[in-house]
Amino acid sequence: MLSPVALAIVVNAMPDPKERAQAIGVWASVFGLSMAAGPVTGGALLAHLDWRALFWINAPVIAAALLLSAVFVPESRAPRARRLDLPGQVLLTVVLAVVVGVLIEGPRIGWTSPAALAGYACGAVAAAALVRVESRRREPLMDLRLFGRPVFSGAVVGAVAVFVALSTTLLLNTLYLQHTRGWTPLAAGVATLPLAVGATVCAPWAGRMVGRTGPRPPLLLAGGFITAGGLCLVRLTPHTSVLLLLTAYALIGIGFGFANAPLTNTAVNGLPPARAGVAGAITSTARQLGSALGIALAGGLVTDAGPGELADASRPGWLLVAACGVLLLLVAQVSRPREVKGPAAGPAPRPASPGRGRRPTASPRTAPARGRER
Numbered sequence: 001m002l003s004p005v006a007l008a009i010v011v012n013a014m015p016d017p018k019e020r021a022q023a024i025g026v027w028a029s030v031f032g033l034s035m036a037a038g039p040v041t042g043g044a045l046l047a048h049l050d051w052r053a054l055f056w057i058n059a060p061v062i063a064a065a066l067l068l069s070a071v072f073v074p075e076s077r078a079p080r081a082r083r084l085d086l087p088g089q090v091l092l093t094v095v096l097a098v099v100v101g102v103l104i105e106g107p108r109i110g111w112t113s114p115a116a117l118a119g120y121a122c123g124a125v126a127a128a129a130l131v132r133v134e135s136r137r138r139e140p141l142m143d144l145r146l147f148g149r150p151v152f153s154g155a156v157v158g159a160v161a162v163f164v165a166l167s168t169t170l171l172l173n174t175l176y177l178q179h180t181r182g183w184t185p186l187a188a189g190v191a192t193l194p195l196a197v198g199a200t201v202c203a204p205w206a207g208r209m210v211g212r213t214g215p216r217p218p219l220l221l222a223g224g225f226i227t228a229g230g231l232c233l234v235r236l237t238p239h240t241s242v243l244l245l246l247t248a249y250a251l252i253g254i255g256f257g258f259a260n261a262p263l264t265n266t267a268v269n270g271l272p273p274a275r276a277g278v279a280g281a282i283t284s285t286a287r288q289l290g291s292a293l294g295i296a297l298a299g300g301l302v303t304d305a306g307p308g309e310l311a312d313a314s315r316p317g318w319l320l321v322a323a324c325g326v327l328l329l330l331v332a333q334v335s336r337p338r339e340v341k342g343p344a345a346g347p348a349p350r351p352a353s354p355g356r357g358r359r360p361t362a363s364p365r366t367a368p369a370r371g372r373e374r
Contacts, residue, residue, distance in 0.1 A: 025207015163290030202257030225255030227325030
């Protein structure tokens with residue numbers, strides 16, 4: 001709920017596209033800050049208290065967010081409230097739940113078992129029904145017309161890919177460092193700092209790049225860094241150098257930082273402010289879907305692996321991370337701005353009417369201001 005609302009606030013507060021891109025970059029850097037604070041704080045709480053403290057620590061953060069929002073955040077809403085789309089909500093929930101559920105339970109129940117086949121059929125039917133219902137509703141939960149814009153569709157696919165790569169990295173890193181290398185939760189959390197620092201530093205930088213040159217350059221950088229980070233660990237062993245591990249995490253974090261701002265800005269760019277919440281909600285759903293898919297896929301790879309086998313079992317996961325980077329490179333191609341055909345300076349001036357003399361040309365000192373000439 002919070003993510004699309006926050007994005008809608010940023011879009012409405014920053015009407016200028018360049019300022020909006022920079023603001024989205026700063027907003028995206030908060031993801032990096034959370035990645036820095038979350039694992040380290042969680043590891044410290046596990047080391048010195050217990051797992052229940054992981055939930056209590058959120059209470060003061062939520063209280064501060066509520067207070068600051070009430071004091072500083074201006075209200076913004078669409079001119080007319082949209083109706084609740086209950087059928088769309090139910091069908092979308094069924095589709096996502098079935099897809100993620102089958103991916104998680106597939107290694108246990110078997111990919112061709114009757115339960116898995118029933119899941120495939122249920123997901124396909126629910127997806128078809130979702131498309132049919134949403135295309136006929138006047139105010140759909142998910143406006144399918146947005147997907148007719150290749151740039152928007154590319155941003156959604158890119159958001160899924162980025163968070164598949166991120167969640168795969170975090171899960172495989174945690175399991176490998178704690179179970180194979182024997183690190184404590186706090187040490188495993190500290191190991192993610194290069195990833196978090198790269199994301200935090202590069203997200204505002206990406207926002208400025210989007211404001212100056214468009215989304216394509218930062219997306220190319222994001223795809224290249226994520227691909228390189230994944231390829232660094234495709235030959236992971238129980239004794240891989242810590243320096244190589246930290247380098248790979250930093251590369252993936254830099255790629256994540258460069259990706260989030262252009263993808264988010266691309267999704268809402270060109271839409272009226274009233275629809276920014278819908279576009280932000282779709283991209284937010286894409287992020288959550290990517291996180292769930294990444295955890296499900298990575299978990300399926302290592303579900304039966306013991307501590308000594310985790311490194312070998314996780315190698316396909318790092319190939320998946322690299323593949324997500326390659327997909328971002330393709331998304332960057334879709335995000336190229338369209339070239340404007342023909343002259344962009346406006347219509348040609350009218351030729352002088354026959355029989356009329358030329359108007360005397362005014363000198364620079366006496367030239368009338370533009371817009372006042374009759």
